[in-house]
Each structure stands twice: as structure tokens, then as C-alpha cells.
Amino acid sequence: MSHLTNILWKEVKELLTGQMIASMLIMVVFFVIFGSVMGNVQEEAISGKTSIALLDLDGSEESQRLTEMVGSQGNIALTVVSAHGVEEALKLAEGYDSNALLVLPEGFGEKIENMDNADVEVYAIVRGLGIMDTMSSTQAQVAISIINNILAQEYVKKAYPDKEPQSVLNPIVPKNFIFIKGAINEGSPEAIASLLMGQSILVPVILMIAIMFAGQMVITSMGMEKENKTLETLLTMPVSRGTIILGKIGGATVVAFIMSIVYLAGFGYYMYSLTPSNSISMPALSMGVIDYALLGISLFLAILVALSLSMLLGVYSQDTKSAQTMILPVTILVMIPFFLLMFSDYTTMPSALLAVMFAIPFSHPMIASRALLFGDYNIVIAGIIYMTLFSAILWLITVRVFRSDRVITAKLSLRRRR
Amino acid sequence: MIAISVEGLEKNFGGVKAVDGASFSVSAGEIFGLIGPNGAGKSTTLRIVSTLLQPSNGSVNVFGHDVVKEASEVRKLISYLPEDAGAYKNLKGIEYLNFMAEFFAKNREEREQMVKRAVELSALGERLNDKISTYSKGMMRKILVARALMIKPKLAILDEPTGGLDVLNAREVRDTVKRFAKEGTTFLLSSHNMLEVDFLCDRIALIDRGRIVETGKPAELKEKYKAANIEDVFVEVIS
Numbered sequence: 001m002s003h004l005t006n007i008l009w010k011e012v013k014e015l016l017t018g019q020m021i022a023s024m025l026i027m028v029v030f031f032v033i034f035g036s037v038m039g040n041v042q043e044e045a046i047s048g049k050t051s052i053a054l055l056d057l058d059g060s061e062e063s064q065r066l067t068e069m070v071g072s073q074g075n076i077a078l079t080v081v082s083a084h085g086v087e088e089a090l091k092l093a094e095g096y097d098s099n100a101l102l103v104l105p106e107g108f109g110e111k112i113e114n115m116d117n118a119d120v121e122v123y124a125i126v127r128g129l130g131i132m133d134t135m136s137s138t139q140a141q142v143a144i145s146i147i148n149n150i151l152a153q154e155y156v157k158k159a160y161p162d163k164e165p166q167s168v169l170n171p172i173v174p175k176n177f178i179f180i181k182g183a184i185n186e187g188s189p190e191a192i193a194s195l196l197m198g199q200s201i202l203v204p205v206i207l208m209i210a211i212m213f214a215g216q217m218v219i220t221s222m223g224m225e226k227e228n229k230t231l232e233t234l235l236t237m238p239v240s241r242g243t244i245i246l247g248k249i250g251g252a253t254v255v256a257f258i259m260s261i262v263y264l265a266g267f268g269y270y271m272y273s274l275t276p277s278n279s280i281s282m283p284a285l286s287m288g289v290i291d292y293a294l295l296g297i298s299l300f301l302a303i304l305v306a307l308s309l310s311m312l313l314g315v316y317s318q319d320t321k322s323a324q325t326m327i328l329p330v331t332i333l334v335m336i337p338f339f340l341l342m343f344s345d346y347t348t349m350p351s352a353l354l355a356v357m358f359a360i361p362f363s364h365p366m367i368a369s370r371a372l373l374f375g376d377y378n379i380v381i382a383g384i385i386y387m388t389l390f391s392a393i394l395w396l397i398t399v400r401v402f403r404s405d406r407v408i409t410a411k412l413s414l415r416r417r418r
Numbered sequence: 419m420i421a422i423s424v425e426g427l428e429k430n431f432g433g434v435k436a437v438d439g440a441s442f443s444v445s446a447g448e449i450f451g452l453i454g455p456n457g458a459g460k461s462t463t464l465r466i467v468s469t470l471l472q473p474s475n476g477s478v479n480v481f482g483h484d485v486v487k488e489a490s491e492v493r494k495l496i497s498y499l500p501e502d503a504g505a506y507k508n509l510k511g512i513e514y515l516n517f518m519a520e521f522f523a524k525n526r527e528e529r530e531q532m533v534k535r536a537v538e539l540s541a542l543g544e545r546l547n548d549k550i551s552t553y554s555k556g557m558m559r560k561i562l563v564a565r566a567l568m569i570k571p572k573l574a575i576l577d578e579p580t581g582g583l584d585v586l587n588a589r590e591v592r593d594t595v596k597r598f599a600k601e602g603t604t605f606l607l608s609s610h611n612m613l614e615v616d617f618l619c620d621r622i623a624l625i626d627r628g629r630i631v632e633t634g635k636p637a638e639l640k641e642k643y644k645a646a647n648i649e650d651v652f653v654e655v656i657s
Contacts, residue, residue, distance in 0.1 A: 006520045014508045228504035236468045237521040238493040405471045409431065 011251020060109025222314025223323025
């Protein structure tokens with residue numbers, strides 16, 4: 001066994017404890033359960049009927065006719081309630097599990113007949129503050145839209161008996177196309193935005209998970225060495241500092257890789273559960289083998305930078321407890337481009353912000369995940385070169401620190417500074 | 419043959435002078451003790467000899483190799499046991515010994531021989547198959563001493579080798595040190611247990627505020643200062 005393999009083996013044994021394996025499994029189970037539950041709730045919200053109660057205080061022929069027409073719509077489950085007032089009607093509606101109560105006031109029918117604006121009171125019944133709860137309450141507006149549409153069609157029919165009401169109400173029917181990467185694709189800009197969001201959010205999430213785990217592993221490993229006072233012994237072994245660093249980073253990478261794969265499998269299932277079955281695909285926005293290879297290199301280099309940075313920060317940890325907080329600067333550097341790119345694109349960012357983002361090495365795989373979709377290879381290759389240089393410089397600094405007293409005395413100097 | 423040669427050694431930590439012009443030499447096969455109170459510069463000196471820290475001034479040679487310029491050569495000859503050292507808690511005792519032996523052994527046979535020696539030295543028996551996190555302080559020190567000596571180093575550097583041990587365990591460690599010294603290993607150790615040093619060391623150096631204030635054989639020093647023990651010698655020298 002070489003010295004490198006020996007250190008690598010020790011690192012994996014030290015880091016991959018029973019507790020860690022258990023916590024990994026718990027997280028995966030959580031993702032699977034949460035994904036299944038959320039998927040079912042979303043499916044119900046999309047495909048299920050809107051449950052609405054209606055109180056007709058007008059009692060006119062017109063109001064009854066409209067009530068029947070609303071009730072005959074396939075996506076509405078209408079319950080007509082009889083009550084003396086709104087409060088009583090609301091209690092009844094709540095009992096029927098309705099999401100909203102529509103109240104047709106007195107004089108409603110007359111106003112409709114005269115083609116005047118008629119009021120309809122809409123009471124959204126909110127049972128919780130969850131996204132799904134409020135979403136179902138807003139669906140009461142669907143019923144209003146349906147009533148408006150029915151009445152508008154009737155008015156048009158009266159005015160233009162020989163015309164199709166829909167062609168008068170919506171004279172223009174748009175047919176959406178998207179011109180991207182030199183090819184024309186059928187689809188709306190909204191659909192492409194959601195597709196891009198789905199594709200470009202995955203890389204930052206993978207990167208965040210991998211960097212946080214790998215970085216935490218390296219820093220924890222250093223913290224454990226310092227806490228258990230094993231680092232001093234290890235540094236007096238007949239093995240080069242470079243081998244020790246490589247072994248520690250390698251061991252942490254193996255453990256982080258296992259953790260990332262397990263977590264991502266869980267996260268992937270969770271995301272899959274939330275993806276609607278009718279989502280679109282666009283061949284022009286798919287990546288080829290070279291694109292994936294470039295993205296892989298970019299991701300690998302970003303992780304390498306994170307590991308080297310974590311190793312450097314780990315030198316300043318005193319024990320496993322202090323090591324937990326040492327990962328914060330790395331996490332912040334990942335979060336900045338993550339949020340910046342979530343709300344804007346690098347092509348439209350102000351120069352100062354763009355400079356900050358380009359300076360952060362972790363931005364580049366996130367940028368690459370978008371740039372590759374649009375065939376912008378220059379920015380991807382530039383990012384790869386930048387990260388290679390960045391990690392090489394970090395590596396040299398880390399080896400230098402390990403060859404100096406600082407690896408032993410870093411704690412001392414920190415204390416003095418306080 | 420000179421095992422360790424320290425000349426005008428100085429070590430500064432910012433404005434603090436931890437070692438201030440220390441000079442001494444240790445012959446091969448000798449048990450040499452650095453004696454002094456807490457913060458006197460014992461551990462810093464041992465760390466410099468162990469290649470962990472670099473001297474601010476002066477020179478340190480181990481069997482003719484400079485600890486700064488030829489650190490990798492020095493590391494092949496030494497075995498260092500830090501004060502209050504621990505071991506990798508998630509490894510089993512036997513895994514830890516194998517891990518450490520791997521750095522020195524040229525082949526599998528040699529590694530097995532080293533581990534076998536450590537198993538005998540530690541006398542932990544079946545407990546070596548348990549995780550180190552379950553070990554008591556005495557057991558931990560035993561496995562660490564065994565680790566330090568299993569490679570039969572030319573120079574063993576032990577910082578407070580019996581620190582925190584009970585009488586019986588401390589005695590076992592002292593006996594082991596004596597036995598290995600007879601077999602040719604040179605020892606540089608530190609202690610603030612003056613009675614232990616009196617019993618164990620061939621020669622000692624008294625260190626105070628980073629300076630070597632006296633060097634000699636325990637018996638000669640006691641005679642020189644007409645003292646009953648090394649503790650009295652130390653008090654006499656310091657005053």
C-alpha cells in the first residue's frame with residue numbers, strides 16, 4: 001500500500017462513521033416521503049376539481065340559469081347552499097369542504113338582463129397558510145372567469161348572431177415559436193423559461209451539495225486531527241506534506257462523493273415527484289457529450305477549489321466544534337452566485353456585479369450550465385482555465401502552510417489576535 | 419556517536435521567546451531528559467527536533483541531518499510522541515498500529531513484525547480489536563507508546579511519556595524505555611516529574627524560560643548542588 005492510499009484509507013474510515021451513514025439514510029427517506037406527499041398534493045391541485053359553494057340571494061330566473069351553467073362545468077364541483085345570511089352560508093360551505101363561497105346578491109339577475117355590471121361577492125375559505133392551501137382558495141376566481149365568459153358570449157351572440165362569439169372575443173390567436181441556437185421550436189416563452197429554470201437549477205444544487213459536504217469533510221478531518229492531537233504525529237511521519245494533503249483531500253472527496261450521490265438520488269426523486277408529467281422537451285436546448293464533459297470538468301474543478309480552500313481553513317480550526325463554523329466562508333462564496341444567477345442572467349448583469357461573480361470560482365460551473373445550452377463555449381473554457389489556476393495557487397499555498405509552523409501554531413496566533 | 423546536536427537554538431512566537439539560545443547534545447543510546455516547569459520551552463524544543471517547528475535561530479542536527487534542510491531524512495529516523503496525544507478514535511487499535519507501521523515498513527513482512535512488536539508492548543490483547551474511542555487514558559497511552567517504539571527508531575522523542583498515568587502504568591512505560599535504550603534506541607524526553615527523571619535518564623538538561631541552565635548526570639548534579647534529589651537541584655539552580 002502506498003503512503004497516499006494508506007492516508008486515504010484512514011480518512012475514509014475516520015469520516016464514514018455509523019452515525020454519518022444513519023443520517024444519510026434518514027435524509028434520503030425524508031426526501032422520498034416528502035417527494036411522494038408533495039407530488040400527490042400537487043397532482044390533486046392540478047387535476048382535481050375546484051370545490052365551490054354558491055348562495056343565491058336573488059332567486060331570479062337569470063341567477064338560477066347561471067348557477068346551473070356554472071355547475072355543469074367539468075372542472076368545478078358546485079354546491080348550492082340555502083341560508084339566511086352569508087355567515088350561515090360560510091359555515092355550510094366549510095362543512096362541504098368548499099374552497100370558496102360565491103354570493104349572488106339581490107338584483108343580480110336584473111342587472112345581468114340589462115347588461116349592467118353586477119356584483120358577485122367572493123369569500124375565499126382559507127384553512128391553512130401553506131402554498132397549496134392559498135392556491136386552492138384563489139381558484140374561486142376560476143368560477144368568476146367562467147361566469148364572465150358565458151355572459152360575454154351571450155352578449156356577443158345577441159349583437160352578432162351570425163358570428164362565432166369566440167372569434168369576436170379573441171380575434172387574434174397567437175401561435176408561439178422560439179428561435180434558439182439557430183433553430184425554430186414550437187413553444188411559448190413561459191414554457192422555455194420553466195425548462196431553463198429546471199435545467200439550470202440542477203447544476204447549482206449539485207454543486208452546493210457537493211461543495212458543502214466535501215468542504216465540511218475536509219475541515220472536520222482537520223478539526224478531528226487537532227482535537228485528538230494526531231496531526232503532530234502524522235506530520236512527523238516519513239511522508240511528504242503534499243501526500244498528506246492529497247490523502248486527506250482524496251479521502252474527504254470519496255466520502256463526499258458517496259454522500260452527494262446518495263443525497264442527490266433522494267433530491268432527484270423529490271424533484272421528479274414535483275415535475276408535471278406534461279412538461280415540454282426542447283431538442284435545441286439539450287446538451288451533447290462534449291457539453292457534459294465540459295460541465296463535468298467545470299464541476300470537478302470547483303469542488304477541487306472548495307476542498308483546497310477548506311483544507312486551508314481547516315488549519316485554523318481547533319477542534320471539530322470550531323471546524324463546523326469554518327465552512328461558512330466557502331458556503332457564502334457558493335451562495336452568492338447561486339442567488340445572483342437565480343434572479344438574473346450573466347449576460348444582463350451590471351459590470352461590477354459580473355466582475356464579482358467571475359472572481360468567485362464557484363460561479364463558473366453555474367454559468368457553464370447555462371452557457372453550454374446556448375453554445376457559448378468561450379466563457380466555459382475561460383472559467384475552466386481560471387479555476388485551474390485558482391486551485392493550483394491554492395494548492396501551493398496549502399502545501400506552503402503545511403510546511404511551515406502555522407499548521408501547528410495557527411490556533412495560537414488566532415488566540416493572540418483576540 | 420552524537421545522536422542530537424543543538425546549537426544556539428532560538429524560537430520566537432511573535433514577541434514571545436519560547437526557546438532562548440539552548441545548546442546541548444545527546445549521545446547515541448542515551449536517555450536524555452529535558453527538565454523544567456510548564457512553559458519553560460521543553461515541548462517547543464522537542465517539536466523542533468521532531469521537524470514540526472522550524473527554529474528562528476541556531477541549528478539542530480539528528481544523526482548528522484539538519485532538521486530544516488533534511489527534514490525528510492530526519493523523519494525516517496525518529497518517532498515522536500506528543501504530550502496528551504490521541505489516536506484516530508474511529509479506528510480499531512490494531513488498524514491504527516497497521517496504519518502507522520505502513521509509513522516505515524518496506525514490505526508486508528516488516529509491517530507485520532512491527533505490529534506484532536506493538537501488540538506485545540501495549541499488552542492490550544483482545545482490546546486491540548475494539549475502537550480506540552472506547553479506550554481509557556491508560557490504554558491510550560499504552561498504544562501510543564507501543565506505536566512510537568514498534569518501529570525501533572534510532573531516536574524516540576517522548577513529551578511527558580507518563581503524563582496522567584497511574585503508578586503502575588507509568589512504571590511499565592519507564593521499564594519499556596529502559597529496555598529499548600539498552601537495545602540501542604536514543605531517547606529525548608521531557609518531564610516535570612523530577613523523581614521519574616532521576617530514575618530514568620542517563621543525563622538531563624534543566625531548562626528555564628527557554629534557556630538551558632544546567633546539564634549533567636543526575637547523580638553528578640545532586641552531588642554538585644549537595645541536593646537530595648533533582649527537584650532540589652532545580653530549585654537551587656533557578657534561585
